[in-house]
Amino acid sequence: MVWSPNESGESNASRVEVPLGERSYLIEITSGAVDRFGEAIASSLEDMTHAVVIADEAVDADWAEPLVKSLVAVGGENPIRVSKTSVPSGEPSKSIAQFEKLLGWMLDSGGDRRSVVIAVGGGVVGDLAGYVAASFTRGVRFVQVPTTLLAMVDSSVGGKTGINLPAAKNMVGAFWQPSIVLIDTEVLSTLPDRSYRSGLAEVIKYGVIEDAEFFQWLESNARALIDRDDAALRCAIEKSCRCKARVVGEDERETSGRRAILNYGHTFGHAIEATAGYGTLLHGEAVAIGMQMAAHLAIDLKMADRTLLDRQNALIHACGLPTTFENADPDEMLPVMMRDKKVAHGKLRFILPTEIGVVDLVGGIEESAVRRAITSAR
Amino acid sequence: MVWSPNESGESNASRVEVPLGERSYLIEITSGAVDRFGEAIASSLEDMTHAVVIADEAVDADWAEPLVKSLVAVGGENPIRVSKTSVPSGEPSKSIAQFEKLLGWMLDSGGDRRSVVIAVGGGVVGDLAGYVAASFTRGVRFVQVPTTLLAMVDSSVGGKTGINLPAAKNMVGAFWQPSIVLIDTEVLSTLPDRSYRSGLAEVIKYGVIEDAEFFQWLESNARALIDRDDAALRCAIEKSCRCKARVVGEDERETSGRRAILNYGHTFGHAIEATAGYGTLLHGEAVAIGMQMAAHLAIDLKMADRTLLDRQNALIHACGLPTTFENADPDEMLPVMMRDKKVAHGKLRFILPTEIGVVDLVGGIEESAVRRAITSAR
Numbered sequence: 001m002v003w004s005p006n007e008s009g010e011s012n013a014s015r016v017e018v019p020l021g022e023r024s025y026l027i028e029i030t031s032g033a034v035d036r037f038g039e040a041i042a043s044s045l046e047d048m049t050h051a052v053v054i055a056d057e058a059v060d061a062d063w064a065e066p067l068v069k070s071l072v073a074v075g076g077e078n079p080i081r082v083s084k085t086s087v088p089s090g091e092p093s094k095s096i097a098q099f100e101k102l103l104g105w106m107l108d109s110g111g112d113r114r115s116v117v118i119a120v121g122g123g124v125v126g127d128l129a130g131y132v133a134a135s136f137t138r139g140v141r142f143v144q145v146p147t148t149l150l151a152m153v154d155s156s157v158g159g160k161t162g163i164n165l166p167a168a169k170n171m172v173g174a175f176w177q178p179s180i181v182l183i184d185t186e187v188l189s190t191l192p193d194r195s196y197r198s199g200l201a202e203v204i205k206y207g208v209i210e211d212a213e214f215f216q217w218l219e220s221n222a223r224a225l226i227d228r229d230d231a232a233l234r235c236a237i238e239k240s241c242r243c244k245a246r247v248v249g250e251d252e253r254e255t256s257g258r259r260a261i262l263n264y265g266h267t268f269g270h271a272i273e274a275t276a277g278y279g280t281l282l283h284g285e286a287v288a289i290g291m292q293m294a295a296h297l298a299i300d301l302k303m304a305d306r307t308l309l310d311r312q313n314a315l316i317h318a319c320g321l322p323t324t325f326e327n328a329d330p331d332e333m334l335p336v337m338m339r340d341k342k343v344a345h346g347k348l349r350f351i352l353p354t355e356i357g358v359v360d361l362v363g364g365i366e367e368s369a370v371r372r373a374i375t376s377a378r
Numbered sequence: 379m380v381w382s383p384n385e386s387g388e389s390n391a392s393r394v395e396v397p398l399g400e401r402s403y404l405i406e407i408t409s410g411a412v413d414r415f416g417e418a419i420a421s422s423l424e425d426m427t428h429a430v431v432i433a434d435e436a437v438d439a440d441w442a443e444p445l446v447k448s449l450v451a452v453g454g455e456n457p458i459r460v461s462k463t464s465v466p467s468g469e470p471s472k473s474i475a476q477f478e479k480l481l482g483w484m485l486d487s488g489g490d491r492r493s494v495v496i497a498v499g500g501g502v503v504g505d506l507a508g509y510v511a512a513s514f515t516r517g518v519r520f521v522q523v524p525t526t527l528l529a530m531v532d533s534s535v536g537g538k539t540g541i542n543l544p545a546a547k548n549m550v551g552a553f554w555q556p557s558i559v560l561i562d563t564e565v566l567s568t569l570p571d572r573s574y575r576s577g578l579a580e581v582i583k584y585g586v587i588e589d590a591e592f593f594q595w596l597e598s599n600a601r602a603l604i605d606r607d608d609a610a611l612r613c614a615i616e617k618s619c620r621c622k623a624r625v626v627g628e629d630e631r632e633t634s635g636r637r638a639i640l641n642y643g644h645t646f647g648h649a650i651e652a653t654a655g656y657g658t659l660l661h662g663e664a665v666a667i668g669m670q671m672a673a674h675l676a677i678d679l680k681m682a683d684r685t686l687l688d689r690q691n692a693l694i695h696a697c698g699l700p701t702t703f704e705n706a707d708p709d710e711m712l713p714v715m716m717r718d719k720k721v722a723h724g725k726l727r728f729i730l731p732t733e734i735g736v737v738d739l740v741g742g743i744e745e746s747a748v749r750r751a752i753t754s755a756r
Contacts, residue, residue: 096478138551173516
């Protein structure tokens, strides 16, 4: 790719590769380059003649519009035709109905096998637009432009796309890797505080599961992150993307068990989200509480000592995230956890930490211990 | 796989491999073995504990039921849980609504990542159930048990799955290879004559595009095929599957252009189906007429001589298929052809024969020549 994120050459950008053989791709981490993303996309997808932008309505004017302008401006001998639509913010957009609507719209817009779908938004739009890309004419190319911290460090990388069934989240979808992921920290300037902090939960997760040094760095830099200091932010995003890229590169389709470590805090977290009523807690908030439950469970099973829980608790607090959920109810959460996709034929398994930076996949856990872990976080 | 299609050891069975690296699989061609297919599936998918059978309602009692019984009978220490449902016969079942219904049903039936979807039916059920398998929890394993000749020689092999949008066929789907394809010629005993003959169009296609010797064999054996002679039938199915397996193995996702040769007669054929109103003509009937239009076009372009058209015409007739369509209207068909997935940014391309057994992908054809080809088949 000839595109450089800095016109000046000054280095406030970095690049992470997701190593997946012929499906390998780059994550570009930049600041203030959205109005040149069209160039970046066109230069890495050279025979693109039709761009299909699907934006979250909340970022449509601020970030999708400049991106569209930059795509149109690429022009030259073979101008790129650009179609844009937006979807309502929030989880309900990850529905079969919205999926169907977008597919019909894409066909009406003259979409064909060489169209490129560009998702501009958070995890909801990335998952939804990614599944549209995976499905339209059995698959077209796909670009992720994440606009939330959560999407930047997690959902936009790794190729998981999909929608919800009324009874279960992410139950329908495809593994469909993007061709490129374009991250711009400036985009976070329009992100509400609560949503921003929610993204920090996944950042903390990478420290706990894989990188004790990064965890320590986070302990020292929590204040800078809360203040959205650009250098700290870019460092945290890059570290997180590197961790995710490495894990995904080793287990693209979640078959070896390796990728399962990314679900640390998530089996509890999903059940918290579902029983609280989707929307009551943000995903990252539920994951933060879920990580605390998982740490409690590890201590209960004598796999980890109390220091781990205390340090994790302090860091989550320092990032402005909750560590407790007063309505946590084992009777409600357990049935939801049993329906989790990761459940293998009725047996609950958890990713549990043994120390900061090291986790294990643990099965065969007594239901009573799981119940204690849930109530510990009330 | 330890399963043998013949208890006696007598050889009325054959096996074709689809060579796709780690996604390679076998096509088993048998006679009178459906009541042992459960065994075949269990022995090739060893850790299957939940089978999800999706059947065309027209073959549910005759063929899906014995298959379900044989799955239940496999039993042993780890009995297989079996869920079965059926869908209405015909193209309208390839809808988003039916897709959604099946996904919800599969979840309610306790489906998880290790469930195996088994399609029992023709192309409609294979495409629909295959897309359900590709999508449920981002993909579960999939078995094809084709019950029409068309599905046996074409749609059950090669991994194309999908559903229709109201405005365009097969516009949404996935490439999702089956784990095994189980063909039993006895199943064809309950297939109506018109549907059976429709399948012969695809058989003829393989002769024209790849195998002059096979074409000649078909000329000699058309009568035996029409009479559903079992030996002739198995030979025709095996030859067809071998041809399809070879082409698919060389171009799994239709990216190199190689796989496009399988679309001989289909660009015209799809437009005939669409303008006649889906259901007026069977797919194979439309393909038969489409092959005649393509041969006309080849002659018009001086790529082939008249003998080719005459031999193809005679063989199609001998197989009880139509070669003309009196309502063929270029004004109606051309817009449909322009919406075909294979159209590359507004340019029509056709697979055209130069002699029996040899075809070329030809672009840049004058619209007037396409119009003449269409009206030639009135």
